Amino acid sequence: MKLPGLITDPNTLAGLSHDEAEWAPAGTPYAAFRPQSTEDVQQAVKACAEHNVPIVPRGAGTGLSGGANATDGCLVLDLSRMDRILEIDRDNLLAVVQPGVVNDDLKKAVAAQGLWYPPDPASSPWSTIGGNVATNAGGLCCLKYGVTRDYVLGLEAVLGGPVPYGTAVQLGRRTTKGVAGYDLTSLLVGSEGTLGVVTEITVRLRPAPRPAGTVVGAFDSLVAAGQAVALSTSRGLQPAALELIDRACLQAVEDWKHLGIEPDTEAMLLARAETPEDADGLVAAFTDAGAVWTERSTDSTEAEALFAARRLTYPALERLGPLLTEDVCVPRSAVPAMLARIEEIGARHQVRIATIAHAGDGNLHPLLITPPGDDNARIAAQAAFEDIIDQALALGGTVTGEHGVGLLKRDGMIRELGPGAHAVQQAIKQTLDPLNLFNPGKA
Amino acid sequence: MKLPGLITDPNTLAGLSHDEAEWAPAGTPYAAFRPQSTEDVQQAVKACAEHNVPIVPRGAGTGLSGGANATDGCLVLDLSRMDRILEIDRDNLLAVVQPGVVNDDLKKAVAAQGLWYPPDPASSPWSTIGGNVATNAGGLCCLKYGVTRDYVLGLEAVLGGPVPYGTAVQLGRRTTKGVAGYDLTSLLVGSEGTLGVVTEITVRLRPAPRPAGTVVGAFDSLVAAGQAVALSTSRGLQPAALELIDRACLQAVEDWKHLGIEPDTEAMLLARAETPEDADGLVAAFTDAGAVWTERSTDSTEAEALFAARRLTYPALERLGPLLTEDVCVPRSAVPAMLARIEEIGARHQVRIATIAHAGDGNLHPLLITPPGDDNARIAAQAAFEDIIDQALALGGTVTGEHGVGLLKRDGMIRELGPGAHAVQQAIKQTLDPLNLFNPGKA
Structure with missing residues (x-):
């Protein structure tokens, strides 16, 4: 597979092969790749589709469920270098970021303009917005202010299935409200990289929080x-x-x-x-x-x-x-x-x-x-x-409130969903990723 | 098609064949049916699948986009008789309702317990929660308190496709947070009845609003x-x-x-x-x-x-x-x-x-x-x-903020989504409704 800058050094690969979940199985990747742009991601996804190589996207690797663990022979797509804040729009209370932006870095940048990005997982000094989107991360203040999904207005994602693998698609919008078409943005948030690779995120901001x-x-x-x-x-x-x-x-x-x-x-x-x-x-x-x-x-x-x-x-x-x-x-x-x-x-x-x-x-x-x-x-x-x-x-609860299913809670998820909802989930995965390339075996 | 209480009187059918959108085309239904329970809906959807009869669900018919307009030969599924509030759980700030409950009726019932259901479309004295869910209705106070989707924790829906037509599936949860599996609840909210029939809705409530x-x-x-x-x-x-x-x-x-x-x-x-x-x-x-x-x-x-x-x-x-x-x-x-x-x-x-x-x-x-x-x-x-x-x-906007696409804004929606996102939308419709029975030709 030809990609410029493909990483094959075993030590580097070992470090990129798992997140922070204990005892979750991790395979040996074929290689890793650090895209700098949406085009790089498109190229990687196209190449993987041609060679039938599974793709495991990752951010900072702070996950606790094994959702970013490598599968054997996969390409690890390390998005941590796509770490630019592309826009902060004060008038419309939104920001556009690449997936590798660290949560706290976004918080600081918008705070400098009197604004606030509320989702605050305990990992916020290290975890990336892309990873937060993949797991629909919560945190402390989501009790009053909501979880990551509540702050994602729109996404750019590189998809496959109904479009050729490697196609970048714009989902959602920059307006505060909108109901044109199915809510594919919410579908991708929390999908743990199993439906495509998110390459750009438009987040809703709030005015600075009140003193508490x-x-x-x-x-x-x-x-x-x-x-x-x-x-x-x-x-x-x-x-x-x-x-x-x-x-x-x-x-x-x-x-x-x-x-x-x-x-x-x-x-x-x-x-x-x-x-x-x-x-x-x-x-x-x-x-x-x-x-x-x-x-x-x-x-x-x-x-x-x-x-x-x-x-x-x-x-x-x-x-x-x-x-x-x-x-x-x-x-x-x-x-x-x-x-x-x-x-x-x-x-x-x-x-x-x-x-x-x-x-x-x-x-x-x-x-x-x-x-x-x-x-x-x-x-x-x-x-x-x-x-x-x-x-x-x-007690009427769920197996995962905010960390994601990953590898550790797949059995629990199936017990929770029941056969009907599980069949619908699988059909959506099959439709959006018929080659089963995007983070296979997860969620 | 055998369903007890099937309505075929032409005058009644004419009244059930359209919503309040002007100049949106409305066809002539084969019949109408007023289910009283989820089982009734399941029976109707099964019968429609057997006889290849399209299903057009409707609530109060207050829509402004033609989303509930009949297509020729369809069964109009009038959900207005499924109007029971099944549960108000004060301790967990949630309610479970049937789709035909009128928005203001839910507001009044929860207000009696010191609680608040915020979504407030201008149609709230007449429109139903099921209709509000179908269009992801907004209103006045969504500026601060969010739209219908932000208040839907879980759904029961009668689906087809990956499950046999007529299967009732539980989606979402009763907890405030949860990330097990794809967010099918959000996918159904705003889908205008094109992916299945919602038969029960678990909504999030808030404490009574502050005086303003x-x-x-x-x-x-x-x-x-x-x-x-x-x-x-x-x-x-x-x-x-x-x-x-x-x-x-x-x-x-x-x-x-x-x-x-x-x-x-x-x-x-x-x-x-x-x-x-x-x-x-x-x-x-x-x-x-x-x-x-x-x-x-x-x-x-x-x-x-x-x-x-x-x-x-x-x-x-x-x-x-x-x-x-x-x-x-x-x-x-x-x-x-x-x-x-x-x-x-x-x-x-x-x-x-x-x-x-x-x-x-x-x-x-x-x-x-x-x-x-x-x-x-x-x-x-x-x-x-x-x-x-x-x-x-x-100007970077959307064709519909809260009323839905229905019949009037289909061309506008396609212009807005672009070919990639539109292809994904269509693939999801095809997967969840391969027979194209659920509100065909809409959204």
Whole structure:
């Protein structure tokens, strides 16, 4: 296959062959390619179609589901060099970016013009907008401000199937509203690279966020914290973030970074309130659910330290051993029940589970920690992983709130969708990618 | 074809054969059927597939694009009897409804529990949630709170193609977030009944809206009003509604309803402000754009009268003759230019054009008025209609912001999408409806 600058060095390829998911299988690529432009992507897709070489697109590789893991003989399409912000249109509150732009870089660039790009996955210092689009990434503030899909107005994508492989197609629009034709933009967002390669993204922006106060609550049980979340929702409060962190997470961050957090309780809730009414309401809800203590703060230093701890949880726990990361999402009223079932599953399988959660959304990230190199622990953790998925589905939930299906949750997804919806999914994949070239075997 | 209660009376059929679009062709149905349940819909779709009878689903028939118009020999599926609200889940801020529930009825039912279903098309006293889903209906408050698609968490739909015709499939979920599989829910929203029949809808609710003040501005030209809109957006203001009404619209409402509005200016802007900062900012933006006068009001009676006038515009103008209703949407900064081009087109074709607009969204509804029975006027109006679409596309806009493509905007849609995206659209239709039974010839 002839492409200028094709990478075949085995060490480089090894680094580009997987994302951050533990124990997800990764194959050996045929080569990697770093496009600089849409034309480069078109050329690569055309060449792959001619030679029947599968294409695995990737951004920064921060995924947690194996969605960017190589398959044997594939071309890894590393989009991280397509990292230009092409336009910031202040008058129309939108930006046009290449897929390799890092989330925080976009945030900074638009903030300089008094604007805001809300989606804020914990990986935002490293993850790319293209990767965020592929997984429909969420984050902390999506509780009030929505997920990536809510901010994608339009896409340019290199497709195959109904058009010749390698055709660049414009989807969506630059207007705030529009209903001409099927919503192919939303179809591609969250499709994990299985329907084509996104080469340009038009995102909706918002005016700069309002200053927010922080409300913290400490609880002597996970379930009590879950009840505080359920109460906040049923009382109609609208925090901009409502995060749960358990003792294991806080301890790991403190041991690593010495931020001065005293993890003397079982669970903490951390909320951003944009109005005094919401702040009052959160304090009341936390108290009524049995909080050991609550604290309101408009001191952004203290608040930022706690939110920083939340963001550091994942790397802090990774130091303890390989992590299996769940991403279940349950109806918000089921958060207390789900937290209880996670504790029960951890005890039954003797697996150490630390839980962080976008609790206001019902999106829980139980992190299954295993001592390095312990095969029995790995097997127990994998069994616990499937049990948690089953319990989330039993409570009316979903296997993945924001990380994507990738390789780790394919069985869970099929259990969730049911045969009818799964058949429709497969038919759409077959129509848009009849050669099964785009990230085969994923999602 | 055997279906219990099949309607074949020609007068009833004639009433069920079209929506409110003027001059959109309507065929003669074979029969109509009023399902009471999902099972009834499944039975009808199965029977239609066996006998190769096209299916035209409809709700209240308030559409303005001909999307619910019958085709010759079709079965009209009148879903207005499937009008039960199945569940209101206060703890999880969601409701489950049948497609025939009227928008305002859902609003009232959830308001009784302190909740809010925001999408508010001007047709909300009559139009159904199923119809709103089919067209991805917008409204006034979608400027801040989003369109129908943003409120649809999940759907039950009776499909064909990858599953046997007549299969009921559950799409989406009850959780606030979820990324398992392609977003088929969003694909069906706005598909105008061309991919299947929606039989149940799970909608997201919000806490009751905040009390809002009204800001009104009067302008001596349409373009100045457009500039005020552009200024409001570029200054980062976030009104919950920002509507433009021109003199012709105000006059028609006043002549009909005698609300005491004095239409002594060329255009009025009508905004809802949820914070004092937004109200101040709107007054300043209106003034800076050259408003003749501005007024702030927290008196809800006066404000409601003006918003009522806005909602009465369409029926008030209908009294003057058949209306061709545009639904173009342009980038917000292009609103002044688009308003100028509409005036120019009206003058050139000698067509009377009254304009209402969800101006804050860039979504304009120029209403082309023709004297009843005047064929030359109709031909001129149809030419002006296409010219307005061309100008909206030239300004980077779309042919339809919220009403849907239906029959009236099919050519415009193809011009907008371009050949690549259109080929993908057609392939998806072919995959999900290989027999071309679901609302053939639309969208």
